[in-house]
Amino acid sequence: MFGAGEYGVEVTVEEAAVERLLDTTPADVSSAPELTFARNVFVPLTTACRYTCTYCTYYDPPGQASLLSPEEIRDICQRGADAGCTEALFTFGDDPDDRYTAIHEQLAEWGHDSIHAYLREACEIALDVGLLPHANPGDQTREQMELVADVNASMGVMLETTAEVQAHGGPRAKEPGQRLATLATAGELGVPFTTGILVGIGESWQDRAESILAIRDLQERYGHIQEVIVQPVVNNDRWQSGSPDVETMRRVTAMARVGLPEEVSVQSPPNLAPVRELLDCGIDDLGGVSPVTDDHINPEYAWPQLRELESIAEEAGVPLNERLPVYERYIEDGWLSERIEAALDADDAAGERYRALLVD
Numbered sequence: 360m361f362g363a364g365e366y367g368v369e370v371t372v373e374e375a376a377v378e379r380l381l382d383t384t385p386a387d388v389s390s391a392p393e394l395t396f397a398r399n400v401f402v403p404l405t406t407a408c409r410y411t412c413t414y415c416t417y418y419d420p421p422g423q424a425s426l427l428s429p430e431e432i433r434d435i436c437q438r439g440a441d442a443g444c445t446e447a448l449f450t451f452g453d454d455p456d457d458r459y460t461a462i463h464e465q466l467a468e469w470g471h472d473s474i475h476a477y478l479r480e481a482c483e484i485a486l487d488v489g490l491l492p493h494a495n496p497g498d499q500t501r502e503q504m505e506l507v508a509d510v511n512a513s514m515g516v517m518l519e520t521t522a523e524v525q526a527h528g529g530p531r532a533k534e535p536g537q538r539l540a541t542l543a544t545a546g547e548l549g550v551p552f553t554t555g556i557l558v559g560i561g562e563s564w565q566d567r568a569e570s571i572l573a574i575r576d577l578q579e580r581y582g583h584i585q586e587v588i589v590q591p592v593v594n595n596d597r598w599q600s601g602s603p604d605v606e607t608m609r610r611v612t613a614m615a616r617v618g619l620p621e622e623v624s625v626q627s628p629p630n631l632a633p634v635r636e637l638l639d640c641g642i643d644d645l646g647g648v649s650p651v652t653d654d655h656i657n658p659e660y661a662w663p664q665l666r667e668l669e670s671i672a673e674e675a676g677v678p679l680n681e682r683l684p685v686y687e688r689y690i691e692d693g694w695l696s697e698r699i700e701a702a703l704d705a706d707d708a709a710g711e712r713y714r715a716l717l718v719d
């Protein structure tokens with residue numbers, strides 16, 4: 360057992376399971392019978408972040424951070440809906456701390472005492488124009504998540520790693536225990552959830568195995584993990600230490616497939632990972648593709664167009680199927696709030712944009 364007592368969650372990772380994962384190679388996994396993706400529109404709600412991860416170009420320091428206005432949110436979402444997206448992907452830094460006075464003053468002017476209160480309004484706007492919200496607001500307390508859970512089809516946060524790494528360091532280091540607690544909170548609240556590991560930020564192979572198994576433990580407890588992203592760190596203006604090589608990505612992706620329960624998708628992001636080299640390592644999802652906005656998390660790495668995804672699926676010899684931001688089993692099993700169910704039902708009458716993507 361390790362992790363996160365300070366944050367109210369303890370995660371069990373068996374040493375024998377770690378050893379098994381450390382012995383895993385791509386030869387131990389099979390290719391998936393299909394690849395899936397979602398059409399999303401990126402909505403970078405704010406670039407303020409309390410942390411300063413050394414590999415991240417998303418956050419802006421106080422005085423430079425942006426905050427989208429309700430009008431801008433509506434405009435981006437409308438363009439996404441018009442282009443056929445199903446998902447409004449709300450990206451954040453992590454809860455802006457007291458240093459971000461301009462952000463807090465602007466929120467107050469708009470009638471909100473926190474970024475989560477504003478997120479709720481943003482999700483309502485997305486639902487209003489016909490998109491399903493999927494918010495990634497970083498670490499969340501139970502109170503914060505409760506405030507927005509019913510207006511999200513699913514939510515997410517990258518675990519990245521269970522290890523304490525220098526890349527998270529500095530005066531405001533984010534802590535793995537807090538991320539695990541956020542995952543556990545999502546489970547307790549019944550929120551379908553996306554998480555992932557970030558490869559190449561100073562973690563060891565043992566750390567990678569433990570991170571995968573920690574997610575497994577939470578999935579076995581709550582059943583809420585819909586997909587796990589296996590993402591390499593990449594060079595950018597703040598990170599010049601390089602990316603993990605292809606062999607590393609092949610091995611860690613296979614580890615994720617072996618270490619996670621079968622129902623959890625393993626996602627590889629084609630704009631960051633060498634996806635064509637990973638097709639035999641157990642990946643079954645290619646994440647989101649946006650016809651409208653840039654990937655604001657990694658702006659230098661443009662989203663591949665849909666044609667690129669089709670080409671990848673063709674190379675794999677499997678069908679490429681569009682999915683919703685919430686995986687189908689959560690719809691069937693009644694996980695969604697009345698608000699999200701109503702959005703799905705309303706869309707039926709308007710032309711089956713959502714339900715047309717469901718298999719059953």
Ligand code: SF4
Nearest residue numbers: 408410411412415452
């Ligand atoms: S990776 Fe996330 S938590 Fe870290 S600085 Fe960037 S936005 Fe903030």
